[in-house]
Amino acid sequence: MTQFDDATAVEPAGSGSYEAKLDATWSVGDKLHGGYLMALLARAAPNSAAGPGHPHVTAVSASFAEPPEPGPAEVRVEALRAGRTITQVRAELAQDGRTRVAALVTLGLLDDADPHWTSVEPVELPPVESCFLAPREVPGNAFPVPLMDVLELRLHPEQLGFVFGEPTRRGWLDTWQRFKDGAPWDPLSLLVALDPVPPASYDLGLPGWAPTIQLTAHVLRLPAPGPVKVRLSVTEVGGGRMDETAMVWDSEGRLVAQATQLAAVRVPA
């Protein structure tokens, strides 16, 4: 069992309810990682709701209402519609009787075929070994990133200016990502890759944390073995909020997942 499978395991607890144990390793500072929480919700979805024909998550929208704590949590799932080609599910993660994360999940059957048509080219990144390994303890950062104990995340060496107060100000950060235990990427774990650390606002000289309010992920196809490339980019910052887009390509250069995110961000006056 991979570290990811273990950390996102859910146990049936009757009538659409599942018991989960939120693993503090999958955290940024003292907050559980958004992509990890979405994966946990999406893990529970097909267990109760879908027929055997729709094993894969193809879309998840999540609203992050209140940060959950590491430890026991309840996941509830409810099928909205089980159709011929997709199943639609409503899900939530609760602790102490309060909904911490609410989600809408679509399930289907993915394959690894090439797209019929695409508008996007994969980002170009130097080889994995030439990229900067993100540490668990970031110099000058107020908090550690326990997620880096399980996820190898390497930053493009030409985009490290934000560390020295000289961000590129283009508004994007490109990374290689793979699991430290060698686990292959799958549709669920791609949700982790879609929510990279740090936020792309760092590349705009806005170093504050950017808590996710709402995040929508699409998983397009089964990823090829090997590390994935991720571009996280800012669409716009204003009014205390930021719109970010993430795209993930597999080792064969195919787009395998994408996300849009609404986050809170502080802009110094």
Place this chain on the structure above:
Amino acid sequence: MTQFDDATAVEPAGSGSYEAKLDATWSVGDKLHGGYLMALLARAAPNSAAGPGHPHVTAVSASFAEPPEPGPAEVRVEALRAGRTITQVRAELAQDGRTRVAALVTLGLLDDADPHWTSVEPVELPPVESCFLAPREVPGNAFPVPLMDVLELRLHPEQLGFVFGEPTRRGWLDTWQRFKDGAPWDPLSLLVALDPVPPASYDLGLPGWAPTIQLTAHVLRLPAPGPVKVRLSVTEVGGGRMDETAMVWDSEGRLVAQATQLAAVRVPA
């Protein structure tokens, strides 16, 4: 009262429940328009859940489980969290006891200030009068578009090739949009603009209908008076599905809303 306000009106029916009347005018073929349905859900959200400080929808994710019928419907809303700067709400639209559309809504306070930073430039479109007015009855189309009775939608004249079987194959369609009754755009009605007709797959030579499975909209700021410009573009088509992005600019050229959509699409073998 504008036609849009009238068609999206909701009446309190006790404990988070609202009565709505779905107006067949806001349809494409015999299906109610997705942006219209989202607006109706978002209209109900602040009534019950938010304090007076969060009057505007800033994000909506909707899962379209089963097409609702014109006529009476129930909207249910439930506050997940009412915070200092935002309120998060879960909503659904039901008919005959079945959830037809499920949604996650974020509410806040928008203004019309310029962004702190943006990555996007407004699309260039010829003047409104030089663009092609989309008709209610499309020649060669199997169904009428009643939505065009209330919405003036004008297509870029250089992107009309799809009508003659000669699409540009760039994967986008640009439109001017304004309401026929002269109603100004507001955060709610921008949800209609974010789900344009026809789908951008028409520009790829895929003329079949593309029913929305899941749609996430972000509203960024209050729009200036006047018509809006909209670009609907395809990210990727494959495996029976399409990822689309929509962006809406107000008459002052500022991005006021954006959306990503997962839709079903048929690719001829």
